[in-house]
Every structure is written in structure tokens, then in C-alpha cells.
Amino acid sequence: MQIDKELIMDLFDKAVVSERKRMYYDLRTSSSDGSQRMLNALMPGTDVPIHRHPQSNENVICLCGKLVEVLYEEDSLGDTMPMRMDAQDVPNGKRLKESARYMLDPSVGNFGCVIPAGVWHTVEVIEPCVIYEAKDGKYGEDGSETNEK
Structure with a gap:
């Protein structure tokens, strides 16, 4: 397969009409592949919850x-909270x-x-973009954590 302008434009077209304002394309060659490798088209306004992957770099x-x-880093003593977040949103009551x-x-x-593995993170999309993401472990089985309730 080739990653070209046509594939990128198709992803943008799908992301624009998606409720989540994003669309991914799986780059694994088989379902038995134990990794996550994908293209992800992201539109401004997409909400990517703060999350981490304890078992893998991203x-x-x-x-x-x-x-x-x-x-983000955990801050059990500080008062600083990321936007869209309050103390009950953070797992185990930890502040970030x-x-x-x-x-x-x-x-x-x-x-x-x-x-790095275990680091809480999110994205802010400035203009429509396509990123290549790679992580170890199958989606849903990789130990990833989110701060969503």
C-alpha cells in the first residue's frame, strides 16, 4: 500500500463528517499483529481525553x-488542573x-x-492534520488509561 495524497484526502473527508472529528486508518497487515500502527486524521475541535499508555512509548x-x-505529570500537592478537568476526573484523585x-x-x-510510557498526554489540533501513531500492544488490551469517567 502507498500512503499518498489520495489516502490523506480520503481520511480528511471522513474526519470532517465524523461525530468525533477524526478518523483513523489501520496500518497493521493482519489482526494478529500485536501493535498499534495507524494514520489518524484530526480536525480542530476534536476532543482527545487526557490519557496514558503505561506499557508503551507512543x-x-x-x-x-x-x-x-x-x-502532563502527576502533582498530588498542586492546585493546577488542565482545562476541561477537575479533581474527580483524575484517576485515583491525582492532579495533573x-x-x-x-x-x-x-x-x-x-x-x-x-x-514516554506512562506519561499523561492529549493533543490540541491547530489545523487539520494527519499523524502516524505507533504503540505496543493491541488496542483495548494494551493497558491504556484515560481520565474519562
Whole structure:
């Protein structure tokens, strides 16, 4: 298979009409593949809950568009809470504070990042983008955690 402009435009077309304002394309070659490798088209306004992958790094490469990866660290003593979040939203009552922001924008040479295993993170989509994501473990069986109730 080839990842080309036609595939990217098809993903954008599907993401625009999706209720979640995003659409993924599975790049695994078989259902027995124990990893997650995908293209993910993200539109501004999509809501990606703050989450983490305790058992795997997440590799993110931005093919087109612009987004910010926002990383958080646990802060049991602080009062700082991410937007859209309060104390009961955080697993085990732990507070999170922003620890890093990575602007991914291939037009200026910022192509991607590696999010270490166990780090809470989300994205802020600045303009429609397509990212390549790779993680270890099958979706739903990889130990990923979210702060959604």
C-alpha cells in the first residue's frame, strides 16, 4: 500500500463528517499483529481525553497540518488542573500539571515526538492534520488509561 495524497484526502473527508472529528486508518497487515500502527486524521475541535499508555512509548509523526502534543505529570500537592478537568476526573484523585508542549508542524521542520510510557498526554489540533501513531500492544488490551469517567 502507498500512503499518498489520495489516502490523506480520503481520511480528511471522513474526519470532517465524523461525530468525533477524526478518523483513523489501520496500518497493521493482519489482526494478529500485536501493535498499534495507524494514520489518524484530526480536525480542530476534536476532543482527545487526557490519557496514558503505561506499557508503551507512543511515537507520533505529523505528516501534514499542525497540532500540539501536551504532556502532563502527576502533582498530588498542586492546585493546577488542565482545562476541561477537575479533581474527580483524575484517576485515583491525582492532579495533573502540564509539563511540556510539542508543536508538530512539518512545514517548519517539527515532524514528531516520542511520548514516554506512562506519561499523561492529549493533543490540541491547530489545523487539520494527519499523524502516524505507533504503540505496543493491541488496542483495548494494551493497558491504556484515560481520565474519562
